[in-house]
Amino acid sequence: MSGGEPQTAEDKSRLRDAATIILVRRDPERPAILMGMRGKTAAFMPSKYVFPGGAVDPEDADLALAGTADALTLRRLAIEPRTDSAVTPRQILAAALRELAEETGLLIGQPGDSPLPGYAEAGLMPDPSALHFIFRAITPPGRPRRFDARFFLADAAHVSGDPDDFSRACDELSHLHWVPIAEARALHLPFITEVVLAEAAALIRGSGDAALHAPENVPFFDNRDQRSRFVQLGATE
Template sequence: MTQPPKPDPARLRHAPTVALVRRGPEGPAVLMGMRGAKAAFMPSKYVFPGGAVDAEDAAFSLAVEPDPVTLQRLAIVPRAESRVTPQQILAAALRELAEETGLLIGRPGESPMTGYAEAGLMPDASGLHYVFRAITPAGRPRRFDARFFLADARHVQGDPDDFSRACDELSHLHWVPMAEARRLELPFITEVVLAECAAMVAAAG
């Protein structure tokens, strides 16, 4: 029997993640879900929606690009072997958010992106704010060049509690008070992102 190829430990995949935050009278809450127990990467851990950039993401246009600072930071220290553009990373972030949660951040328009096409929307990256970048250390079986973004749930089109269109990659999707999120089973990098996002939310007032 032919065995599937093993992941190339030297291959880095671009992977955007979105920390979606909702403000309320009891303080900000962040949307999180739990990865499956049999997942190859971070099993049974609570994470933010996100995933790897696909080749198809290059074909998705954005209704609006993010602020100049976010674009500049996305372009810093590009890897010479990578041809992935900042726009492709942003499109992947919104696509993964739509796939894993069913939530759309868009404006009226036409797009072939799943979820957006059916809703008559075009993905809108203007609400994505760059948090930071993290690269999986060498020697790991799966390595990612990850970018983390913060977004306000006010930009979501429709009901932010409606996860009926979400795929099954994340279970137990729910809004977690930021002050309580650290009690969940989190990967270390998610703890770091959570702290950065909490600081950004507090600074914004």
Template sequence: MTEPAIRDAASLILLRRTPRGAAVLMGMRGQSAAFMPSKYVFPGGAVDPGDGRTPLARPLAEPHRRRLLVEPSGAASPGAIAAAGLRELAEETGLLIGRPAAGTEAPAPFAEAGLWPDAGTLTYLFRAITPPGRPRRFDAHFFVADAASLVGDPDDFGRACDELSHLHWVALDEARRLDLPFITEVVLAELSALAAAAAPDEALPVPASVPFFDNRGPSPRFVQID
């Protein structure tokens, strides 16, 4: 059996912080989904060809852009990967992270709101390549953004598509009780450590490095991207 090609993908983790605690936005994939059916996941998906042409209100900050260039699997640029995460968030939840801009070059949800996606709010947190033997394989890049960067009501999912069901904010210390893919559990542990490193009214810190589970070769490999 021929292994499927590895595609670049992006997931966008929204973190909502208050003095009472932190929460993360998650939804459940459909039972008939080809990849991770019935599992709770973060909004995300594969990079599309158009993501590389998406205008960004602000680019990814450093060192996040530089870290995305380490050992790439495909040809997607850091800007395309970030744009994919912002687009998938908009499509799957109806929530937007953007800044006012003229023109219609942005994906439909942003253009309709008069916005361009804003990658300047994103923190690169984690990377993992799907192991062999799966029906689909992704080089998945996980970003986190503070819910305070959203434009509009963080509880309004009225414009979400039907790809994720049961969209809701989950207390960060309870999220690992959901039915999760293994890699999502690992990402939540990294997210918890990052959230604990700053008060709710402080900006999220830049991680010292990005954990990378590399499954491209004959044996799994774990490294830290500095």
């Protein structure tokens, strides 16, 4: 997870925007998702298995992208903005692809020029067109780190290169591997990861042999203050 600018003791628990990718290998008999384990000394979710992702950086706003996400994803990313954040849907998508590259070494892109490590060497530009917004969750108050996290589902068929090659990954996630969806819940997972996993599994099953697409609506666990609420983004479209 990228940290962006150094944080002071006063702002470590401030609410930060974040983006996460659930990358799926769609084997009809045994679909699998990519997960890794956070370090035992990590301030946020130590020793837990998670999907690749991290905080949105200011620089993500200027990152050149090769395409755009589907219209529903873009529209729903703009629903219920926070007054303390100026992050844009495009910036969130860019962060998701950057974090995937940093934490796993895997790239989703099209031919082009990009300054991002991994993409630059491969002659690719990040392409968010395969990312579908499926979940949003805000960490409850009182935690040492808090994120307004958007979760995206993507088919591993869009990965450029070998999806088993994690040699360019940073050391933020260990034990990176493709976990059969049927076995993933047996891992040491954070509660919200379990919830998102169930949502992703249902969408994958529902898509059958067709291409993955934006869901009917997007669940949102809103814990920005002491009053917890649950809504469906896009339910009235």
